[in-house]
Amino acid sequence: MTTHSLLILPGDGIGPEVMVEVRKVIGWFQSNRGIAFDVSEDLVGGAAYDKYGKPLADETMAKAQSVDAVLLGAVGGPAYDNLDFSVKPERGLLRLRKEMDLYANLRPAQCFDALADFSSLKREVVAGLDILIVRELTSGIYFGEPRGIHSDDNNPENEGGRVGINTQRYTSGEIRRVARAAFELAKKRGNRVCSMEKANVMESGILWREEVQWVHDNEYPEVELSHMYADNGAMQLVRRPNQFDVIVTDNLFGDILSDAAAMLTGSLGMLPSASLGAPMANGRPKALYEPVHGSAPDIAGQGKANPIACILSFAMALRYSFNLLAEADLLEKAVEKVLADGVRTADLMGAEGGTPVSTAEMGDKIVAAL
């Protein structure tokens, strides 16, 4: 029997709390379906810094490279705001993304009908919304050299005497591989890809546009491709988000646009994500799964967090990394059922009121619905 290896990195803030609920789900599959998971757990982010003095230990990095999938909670928080840049919690996550070469970050913005009213947008604008943002995750301005803060003391015109630099650098190959990921995903969905950049003001945006077009023309002519400037993209996401199927964009634009898109749905506590790399020996991609939401320090430790985004991230792992398709379906259906039954964590409470369940209660209900 196959053993599925999973590395759990709960991280900071609400990360550990929501991960406890995922553990319950894993336990259920082990006991009731006899599926063998080899689960290990380690630290990332501020939690790793507190223990190891850095946001990701080398041992943890090596472990992440050797498992079938990594499931991460969240990183960061105000307690770590004044740390030196090189040891910030976020650097742990960036190291995982970079060294595992997880170049395609899949961020669905999906509106769950029962929750459409939580959106600040009108119901008719968001109901049924189902966008997939594919964000390039291992290059661009997050990683380019040169970078840093330097003294500029010799420049008398520069009050303050410093200069801060980051470099956006994309190779054609980096653009092509994430474009392919987007086209492949579009084929299984609405068959449409919209690529976003600022080709009108940035040369790296021109390269982006040309290479995405090249992949389309040479390999995916049957998929509908359009291009949009990223500022217009932000507008259109607000105005009429359901015009989109798959959006492919770079690391920085993807960060901003996917957060805006996720918030549109009113379902932020519900949205999972997957970061995928090249296929491993087992034919499945290197993968890291994590909720779209952050570490939410304001509610951490209070049992208020919604564990669904993290549980659905595990469902994505079942599907994409462990090839346990029936189990992924089962888990997603259980989540739907619990929501249909009206079970709500605090983030899902509307103006009508009612009593929210705790993080643990939500996890229990989902396990009970399996």
Next chain:
Amino acid sequence: MTTHSLLILPGDGIGPEVMVEVRKVIGWFQSNRGIAFDVSEDLVGGAAYDKYGKPLADETMAKAQSVDAVLLGAVGGPAYDNLDFSVKPERGLLRLRKEMDLYANLRPAQCFDALADFSSLKREVVAGLDILIVRELTSGIYFGEPRGIHSDDNNPENEGGRVGINTQRYTSGEIRRVARAAFELAKKRGNRVCSMEKANVMESGILWREEVQWVHDNEYPEVELSHMYADNGAMQLVRRPNQFDVIVTDNLFGDILSDAAAMLTGSLGMLPSASLGAPMANGRPKALYEPVHGSAPDIAGQGKANPIACILSFAMALRYSFNLLAEADLLEKAVEKVLADGVRTADLMGAEGGTPVSTAEMGDKIVAAL
């Protein structure tokens, strides 16, 4: 009597159409109030490229440097999509911004009550919304060197063999001056500034945060300052936009976030903007005014465009560049009156229907209401 010099650059798409209506307003002030405007007109963007082979002629640039204010329509359009980067329509606008050193771009996101229902957001989320985004406009990744697309043929790992580069480079002085503009504006409004960057992943973002904080602590301790990561900023703009008063951010984030914010209001065809630089001999800042909307090639030439954003941009010029405060008020009131009377261009027509007025009719009504 003072003569107020104004350079009009209609540009591309709907730019020329909306500018015709501004001309009517200027004519009214000249005839009925005896105000002396010295108006000249020239080309920018694609229109300039068509005539001069470049998107801004040197003579036009010199003229822009010598007038009290510049009023620009819009630049760009699909007809120019395949032009070489160096002569793209947008480069004309960027040259104006850069050489006039217009470092503070003021982009209001204001919801006109009569139009709140045009927003895709719920009325209660956007009604009364009044945010001012102050975007740094002369530096950052739009202008940093090195930049360009280069061959990377010697790198066998790079499929496609090219690399695209842009550089984000901010000096402390550049950050401080735009921060000061934001704090000054906040003092006349809600006294709150929120600064947005990605200090968790970009060193230029760390410098941004530190310098804005420095200006606050040393010069504006009485203004409330907060910091937010730009991705969270995008989320919060969608979730609860009225939490903001003044937002200050860099050139690229400002581009994306201000477009999203403008679209929130449902009033895109209504929003003016001002780009301000250092004070001139007359004590007033170098300034370029333009509508927030773009060249809207899809409706250009059809008499459908809403001229209000451009007319209100002229009202901003009356106020900030010509010091004609009563006249600015008068013009803004005329716009309000016409809207209250139910006059609507096509972009302002709701589901209830009705007959839209043309660009020219809207201009005429506003002049009649003066």
